[in-house]
Amino acid sequence: MILLDNSIIFTGLPGIQAEMRYTATGLVWVQDAYTLVFGGLLLLGARAGDLLGRRRIFIIGLAVFSAASLLIGLAPSGQWLIGARALQGVGAAVVAPSSLSLLTASFAPGRERTPAVAWYGATAGIGASLGLVIGGALAHWISWRAGFFINVPIGAAMILLAPRFIPASPRTPGRFDGAGAITATLGMGALVFGIISSADAGWLAPRTVLALGAGAVLLAVFVANERRAGQPVMPLRLFASRERSGAYLARMLYMGAMIGFFYFTTQFLQDVLGFNPLQAGMAFLPMTVVNFAGAMAIPRLTARFGNAALLAAGVAVTLAGMVWLSRVAVDSSYMSGVALPMVLLGTGQGLAFAPLTSAGIARVTSADAGAASGLVNTAHQLGSSVGLAVLVTAAAATATGNGTDRAAMAGHVSAALTAGSIMLALCLAASLALVVPAEIAARPAKTPPERKQPWNTPASATQD
Template identity: 60%
Template sequence: MVILDNSIIFTGLPSIQTTFGFSPTGLTWVQDAYTLVFGGLLLLGARAGDLVGRRRMFTLSLVLFSLASLLVGAAPTDWWLVTARALQGIGAAILAPSSLALLTASFPAGAARNRAVAAYSAVAGIGASLGLVVGGVLADWVSWRAGFYLNVPIGIAMLVAARRYIAETETRRGRFDLVGAVCATVGVGALVFGIIEAAEAGWTAPTTGAAFLLGILLLAALGANEARAEQPIMPLRLFTDRHRNGAYLVRMLYLGAMIGFFFFTAQLLQGAWGFTPFQAGLAFLPMSGVNFVVALLVTRLVARFGSTPVLATGVALTLVGMAWLSRVGADGSYLTAVALPMVLIGIGQGLAFAPMTTAGLAGAEQRDAGAASGVVNTAHQLGSALGLGILTAVGTVAGPSGASATDALVERVSAALTGGSVMLAAALVLVGVLIARPSRPNPPASVADAEPEARSAAARDAVTVPAR
């Protein structure tokens, strides 16, 4: 459900913009309202499953996500749509960690659990590719709203199945770090708003300055709260290791670039090249297919060449593909201007995600394994939201005044993808500076657990980026 919705939204963006009259910057909030709330509340959602019961939170999140999907499909106005997407983000922030936690709790450690997690990842990968096509078909032949209505019968069926087949897990005593979750969500949201507002109103506008000030104050409050919280959702000791800090930063930059790739390429194909939503969904298949195959092989490649070389190669190939795609014009050839760059991007994604996840977990103490995995996924979501805001601002500023709508769209897309290339170049530098260094002597025993934990976190990655 989660991955399908995330994929469907991209092929439906042009139709949504036409329906509600969103500006290019306003359209960003259709995606960012979801990812901001998802990322900001993800750690709190995982904690809720531990304290209240994972099946209970799983069923609650199904109800919430299905209801929000119904509200998205029925949205009569733009503010209704954005609010309903934020509500979906709340549901996803509980649903994603609860589903994987239930999966790992239902199978013993070892081969059985590894097969279950592999199946989970495979379903997510298939759902990503399928979502782009299904979203295109529905937007083309029915309406962009139909994709969201699909979640209602699926959610009802899953609720019935959950009550029949899933046992409740044991609960623990503890506290919710609600202050930390709110500071993280609203703080990053204020920064994103400030970036987008600067593109329209200017950097000196009072609203821009106020948004940046609020964001900085809330993120500072987040740090202070986590330092003194009895049970923080983001323990500050996780940020004392250079490897992990590098992995968090690389992930944010990488996901910021990739969310921009999907967001702007879908608009280019339909708005400038005249593709139907269905054709646009099919146009992403070269990347989706290659990505899926490489993701199945990446464990062997890491075992043979090492995690860091595979990560660096993946980021470098994604950078080459993104830079190539950024040169696209209104009259280019699909094969050479889009499909071949997408193949490189797909290979790069398949190579990069697993070692990026492993680097974000390496060296974490056993007591912090869950929190470290949560921070990895929070960086994933919030990096996507912040990156899309930055690339939207870059594209808006680059759009030529007085140009035709098609030319202006092509210029916006080209500028945004160029900005994404810069993000990837920065990520590649950080891989070399912060991650690619000799391993520390006498690593803690918990490092040996990084790979199984990485597989679990990598599976959760799949719910956020299409074509995982």
């Protein structure tokens, strides 16, 4: 439900912009208000699950998320909409780490947990792609608001069913690291505001410099606080593993590129190719189908090839699709300019998400399961926020003439997706340099094949 809602809004962006009278850079806050709060409070949400019980926090988060969805659907103004999206991010920040940590605690490492995490990771790509199709249909037939109203009955049903199907988890004694959560959220928010502000005011404008400086200071205070805190919201020891550190970095870069793909491609389909919201949503079906097929095959492929090979292949295929898609122009056709690159993007995303998730929680202790799960989701959401801000800035730098002109919009999209291709190239480099070698090194050594014994030598004399 969380990942569906993260993408369901994309096909409604042109309608939202017209109804709420957002500027091009103001529109980005409809998405970033959600992902920033989501990412900034994820670590606190993960800690809350450990201290207060994961099932209880899971239910509370569902209630907040569903109530915020109702407020979004009823939003009478742009400010209301952005505020409700931020509140929805609070609910998501509580639900997401609780769900992954419940899963991690419920399945033993190895044969049980590997396929469970693979299925969990698969929902990321499926939810994102399916959200565009559902959002497009609802925006066309009813309204962009309908995509949020449907969360209310779904959330209510999950709240009623959770006590029946989810086992209660014990509480862990401790306290909250409120200072860490606040400085992390405000620091990332200031950083994103500064990047977006540069698109309108320039990099040397006082508000841009002030926001970026404040973000850097707040994030430095956050790291210093985590070093001193007795029970930090983000234990720095989690970064001692090269595999986990690389997974967090790679996930941020990957999501920065992919959120830009969804954000800009939906606008290209509607503002350049002239698709209505339903057609724009259906246009993502090539990606959705191959994404679903790849995600369903992940447990079997993981058992055969391992996470390292799937991660490298997935990111490389995604990069190829993004480079192809970045060549779109005002005269591009849907089939060759959009649909075929989407097949590569869907295939790569289906392969990459589960290995990234597994690497992010690799070899953590049960005590750090919640924090590691929170960091996986934090990297996902903060990568989306910062990445979208960077890509919007890259698109704005190509402004020529009227911003609503088809040629100008095509130029914005091409520039943004070119920047997204650079992010994916950096993601591939981080994966190959950090995650893949660590994952291969951690594999158990294979038992050498039994050697043929001389006819007169006891077997025990030649065995290793």
